[in-house]
Amino acid sequence: MSFTTSEYKERIRKTKERMMQKGIDVLLITDPANINYLSGYDGWSFYVHQMLVVIIDEEQPMWIGRGMDANAAKVTTWLYRDHIIPYPDDYIHSDTKHPMDFVAGFLKQIGQENRSIGVEMENYYFTAKSYEQLKKGLPNANLQDATLLVNWVRLIKSDAEIEYMKRAAVIAEKAMQAGIELIQEGVRECDVAAKIFYTQITGTEEFGGDYPAIVPLLPSGEKTSTPHLTWTDERYKDGDAVILELAGCYKRYHSPLARTVQIGKPKEEMETLSKVAVEGINACLEMIRPGIAAEEIEETWRKTIEKSGFVKESRLGYSMGCNYPPDWGEHTVSIRKGDKTILQPNMTFHLIPGLWLDKYGFEVSESIRITESGCETFAKMPRDLTLKEFV
Amino acid sequence: MSFTTSEYKERIRKTKERMMQKGIDVLLITDPANINYLSGYDGWSFYVHQMLVVIIDEEQPMWIGRGMDANAAKVTTWLYRDHIIPYPDDYIHSDTKHPMDFVAGFLKQIGQENRSIGVEMENYYFTAKSYEQLKKGLPNANLQDATLLVNWVRLIKSDAEIEYMKRAAVIAEKAMQAGIELIQEGVRECDVAAKIFYTQITGTEEFGGDYPAIVPLLPSGEKTSTPHLTWTDERYKDGDAVILELAGCYKRYHSPLARTVQIGKPKEEMETLSKVAVEGINACLEMIRPGIAAEEIEETWRKTIEKSGFVKESRLGYSMGCNYPPDWGEHTVSIRKGDKTILQPNMTFHLIPGLWLDKYGFEVSESIRITESGCETFAKMPRDLTLKEFV
Incomplete structure (x- = not known):
């Protein structure tokens, strides 16, 4: 058990x-x-x-x-x-x-x-x-x-549950690194997905991984305009951006994580978009603490990105932890306008400020725990658009 | 598309x-x-x-x-x-x-x-x-x-769909071989699962794999008494049997496949059980042809295994093909008593005569296509209990 x-x-x-x-x-x-x-x-x-x-x-x-x-x-x-x-x-x-x-x-x-x-x-x-x-x-x-x-x-996690989510985050980081390392012009999307799966399940030497409730989501090129595409057996091209959204899972507990990779030189609009999203998530991570309402996070996000003229219609995140396919979300708290849930220590959220425009998009996300005085991310990885040079 | x-x-x-x-x-x-x-x-x-x-x-x-x-x-x-x-x-x-x-x-x-x-x-x-x-x-x-x-x-597949299922079967065979090769005393269950996942998704040089609707099912030891357990990070022991049920998937089309592996010397009752199940599935594959009713397959199975004193309460198989989590089955035809569906060419079934007893079990399965005159299995692999020697 x-x-x-x-x-x-x-x-x-x-x-x-x-x-x-x-x-x-x-x-x-x-x-x-x-x-x-x-x-x-x-x-x-x-x-x-x-x-x-x-x-x-x-x-x-x-x-x-x-x-x-x-x-x-x-x-x-x-x-x-x-x-x-x-x-x-x-x-x-x-x-x-x-x-x-x-x-x-x-x-x-x-x-x-x-x-x-x-x-x-x-x-x-x-x-x-x-x-x-x-x-x-x-x-x-x-x-x-x-x-x-x-x-x-399920909303407030026990210390044992938090420990499982930390292990899941170790796996998520490893899987994300494995995916990012492999992405390159000429590589097949399915080979990147396979490497991610392998890392998710083999886990670490100390503990193995469980299957996440959602498979790796890997839209690339123009398909980054939508978040829920998986992969094909096509090869990446120079100039493609690739969104990686995945989770580590340990004994059914998840730590989701999203990053975006750029193969070759990014377009100017992608650089702008990524900077806006990262600035937005950083602003949120600064202000999140027990006692505030879930909707206040979204307000901070909205006000940060609207300075650059961006708007996000979809919610900014949701409560998560233990789950089975088809979703790792808990379907309780949503980080959006109108959600007045007061944050408390050991609540855990997936904060996912994805921005999907008509022809391209950018995702960066963190799984977070509300602490006694603020919040902490389960994984620790740079958030900027990850640049991969040509081969 | x-x-x-x-x-x-x-x-x-x-x-x-x-x-x-x-x-x-x-x-x-x-x-x-x-x-x-x-x-x-x-x-x-x-x-x-x-x-x-x-x-x-x-x-x-x-x-x-x-x-x-x-x-x-x-x-x-x-x-x-x-x-x-x-x-x-x-x-x-x-x-x-x-x-x-x-x-x-x-x-x-x-x-x-x-x-x-x-x-x-x-x-x-x-x-x-x-x-x-x-x-x-x-x-x-x-x-x-x-x-x-x-x-x-969806019951009768087009030639294009059959081609996808054949590709899925190539992947299923590779994934099964990868799993069987790795299973050994001292190896962690999660590492076998990871290898299977990798093979399912990377596919072949000609085509990549899609995610199957069900993750690999890998009960071992006494847990072979039940079919739907996944894996842990425990290590296999000498004497363990391991059931592998998995599918290859290509563009959402599945070819499921199950085999059972024995680490070290099998118990006598396991040898008996495996022989009975393999004799039963072989008898079915011999008699399946267009024009008979689905329930007739089950009758052949039942009569074959009852000679050795075995009874299987659960159904013998079901129609399958295109699907998403949580199931690759089509939920139409079941191969069991009372199902009078008449078999026609290009219907496709997962024939899975699993026998789960109180303390152990055995599975062997084939994905099959009804042909003009009989049936063919999508994958081609030996069906007997696979024996793995000690390291």
């Missing part, structure tokens, strides 16, 4: 506190990061329906999942064996049976069918059909939206 | 044919593989809401997505620019705005709000909340479940 049983129990206690505030008796958790956070469960089985059931008056949660994954629950969680409930394989990708039918039947069997039941309405792993089937199967339950309930518990 | 515009148009034609059969006027596609299949769109942006809208009486579909991803749609799809509809960034992870509100408003604006509208109720990327918001925003629409409508169109 990644944490002590007492840390898992404390997380359950905090979750139940929020359940009580919302009048939720039974919480059905489908977000794999929330399942992992509360139980330790870790396996690539979230592509089929699975769930952690937290009952307000039961000490331990219950894991419900596909039969073949029950042994994974035994290996990776702190739950007693009788809290691991497998469902039969003919519920998988069937047009007549749905795993939520099994869940509804199970909740009836243990006398929970008349209670107030929370579900994660806005989560990849709780489909529209899941909700419909649960409603059918539990007509007397009071189904409530409990989206992000556990995510908010 | 990965395919010719005429191939995309033919896919749209087939999709509309199914829409007509089901009385659907407007199809809202949220499955990233279906979006890619019909439009070419390719980017790691599926962690936010995005959609392809197919309207029965419009020639081209429309892409709706986050503002910063619109340039990715311009770069990767065959759609006209005015068919690429960005939504503002404040819809992202907001507790007051939902991207489906934008979609509903857009559909009203183009006069589609009274029509029969199909949605993918059972898909990772169409949340319960998405459905609720669409119902609210489109009170006069007739919302219908169109889950798997496009997935079924």
